[in-house]
Amino acid sequence: MSNRREFVVQLGVGASALVSGAVFAAVPMVAESDPNAASLGYKADASKVDKTKFPKYAAGQNCSSCALFQGKASDAAGVCPLFAGKQVSGSGWCSAYAKKA
DSSP states (O other): OHHHHHHHHHHHHHHHHHHHHHHTSOOOBOOTTSHHHHHTTOBSSGGGOOTTTOTTOOTTOOGGGBTTOBSOTTOSEEEOGGGTTOEEETTOBOTTOOBOO
16 A cells, blocks of 8 residues: 555656656747748847838847846846747847837
């Protein structure tokens, strides 16, 4: 009977380890060629934004200062809900930019 109990406890510990490992797994970066990213004019380096195509872009705007950026302003990358939970470069930009309040 104790073998069964140990098995159930170990099964629970193993399952929680798998879940926590999945949570901490690296989140992929969005590619500029991703159809959604391309439609929003996403650039991993904001200094490379086509200013004639996106006249609302202003120097100093970047993902890390956007209201949608889910990370700290000092983070090199963070998740953006516009890109299905993929990470964007903190120094990137897209046309959905909205300054953090």
